[in-house]
Amino acid sequence: MPPVQTDEPSPATPATGHPVYRDTWLWNVGFSAYWFATSYKWFILLFFSLPYQVGQIVGDADKNRAWGMVYGIGAVWAIFGPALFGAWSDRSRSRFGHRQPFIAAGAALTVLAMGAVGSATTLVGLTVAYLLLQVADDVGTGPYGGMVPEIVPEHRRGFSSAIMTVLQRVAEVSTAVAALVLQRPELILAGIAVVNVVCAAATIWTVRGLRPAPVPPDRPRLPWYRVWVDPWKSPDFALLWFTRLLTSAAAYLVTNYFLNYLDDMFPSYLAFGVDLGNAATATQVLAVLFSLTASFGALAAVRQIDRVGRKVLVLWSGLIIGSVMVPFALVRDFTALLLMALVFGVGSGIRGAVDWAMASDIVPDKDQGGAQMGLWSSSQTAVQVLVGGAGAVIQHLNQVQFGSGYVAAIWTAGVLFVVGTLLVQRVKGSR
Numbered sequence: 001m002p003p004v005q006t007d008e009p010s011p012a013t014p015a016t017g018h019p020v021y022r023d024t025w026l027w028n029v030g031f032s033a034y035w036f037a038t039s040y041k042w043f044i045l046l047f048f049s050l051p052y053q054v055g056q057i058v059g060d061a062d063k064n065r066a067w068g069m070v071y072g073i074g075a076v077w078a079i080f081g082p083a084l085f086g087a088w089s090d091r092s093r094s095r096f097g098h099r100q101p102f103i104a105a106g107a108a109l110t111v112l113a114m115g116a117v118g119s120a121t122t123l124v125g126l127t128v129a130y131l132l133l134q135v136a137d138d139v140g141t142g143p144y145g146g147m148v149p150e151i152v153p154e155h156r157r158g159f160s161s162a163i164m165t166v167l168q169r170v171a172e173v174s175t176a177v178a179a180l181v182l183q184r185p186e187l188i189l190a191g192i193a194v195v196n197v198v199c200a201a202a203t204i205w206t207v208r209g210l211r212p213a214p215v216p217p218d219r220p221r222l223p224w225y226r227v228w229v230d231p232w233k234s235p236d237f238a239l240l241w242f243t244r245l246l247t248s249a250a251a252y253l254v255t256n257y258f259l260n261y262l263d264d265m266f267p268s269y270l271a272f273g274v275d276l277g278n279a280a281t282a283t284q285v286l287a288v289l290f291s292l293t294a295s296f297g298a299l300a301a302v303r304q305i306d307r308v309g310r311k312v313l314v315l316w317s318g319l320i321i322g323s324v325m326v327p328f329a330l331v332r333d334f335t336a337l338l339l340m341a342l343v344f345g346v347g348s349g350i351r352g353a354v355d356w357a358m359a360s361d362i363v364p365d366k367d368q369g370g371a372q373m374g375l376w377s378s379s380q381t382a383v384q385v386l387v388g389g390a391g392a393v394i395q396h397l398n399q400v401q402f403g404s405g406y407v408a409a410i411w412t413a414g415v416l417f418v419v420g421t422l423l424v425q426r427v428k429g430s431r
Helices: 025-031 033-058 060-078 081-091 100-119 123-151 154-182 185-206 224-228 235-255 258-265 279-302 310-328 334-362 366-400 404-424
Strands: none
Touching (some): 025 154, 025 185, 033 100, 033 123, 033 185, 033 235, 033 258, 060 081, 060 123, 060 258, 081 100, 081 123, 100 123, 123 334, 123 366, 154 334, 235 334, 235 404, 258 279, 310 334, 334 366
């Protein structure tokens, strides 16, 4: 039985970690609430809402190239944003805490960004709105990431990371269901704004009392550019950053163009005999079921990650995902595709449960955790520039031979998953 949660902080010890940490499900759920909000936002926006909005603006003939351009432009900023705001929070000495004000500001800016996205009627307007959304996200997630190595003790990072992934997958299910129920784009965006504010408040409340460690008077103040330089001196950090870039590229190559893939390549959308009618509904239903199985994968990892280690779970997830990638690009029966997506979801859930734990294990300087976890998270955003450019390639290949662009993207994703899985095994600082 987990220990009973109390309101009073216990003294910090190597066993308990930072005084605000509680080794309970309830505390970890509260801590992960902001990650829930982030996943709730991005999953439905990237999987369905934004590609659909771009298609409505430019039409079918140019939808892959246009969506890739919007996506890639926004990602350029996101390469630098998380580390920038993470470093700022490392040095902040606000009376409200050094991480908490950034999380609050990120949620507030997200509300503004949702309004901008909803009112965009041109490709330029949507690009600007998407860039604002990226800035809003980075303001909060860079400092938020720094709290994981700062607060959570090493021997419980796997447990905490797995719960974060469970919340991420539950958020994906929730936002996909909400989209199916609400239907109207303005209601979907309003829901995202509300969830971000509520979850930011929950996380800020959970870590109340968190303050930065005192800076030794003899510690030199590093110049700002060292944020992007020093972590690369650690081979483990560089390797983990690169492997996450590969697996993120693989995931985005599949999910970001999935709506268009279904719309162009499938003659019908029968799921076990039920006609879903169109590609938009089929995408949303598949997103719900994918995230459900991903939740099961993450839940299975909760009890195993600190026992068997991170690398074993990465290997299992790679084998599961790799087994479905080749046929995934070839089937034209929606029920068969749905079954493979469920398998893919399990592997994705297991893989995601490992991410935060491994990154926290190998952060070179815990006192610069916000900056360095922000830089680590840029591995997921840096690749978006390349994946955005893939839209034009997919469109060109489809014109050369109908559907070949989608097949090439999915098979490329499979190769990237396998390579990333194998390279993770060479990280020495995390077991």
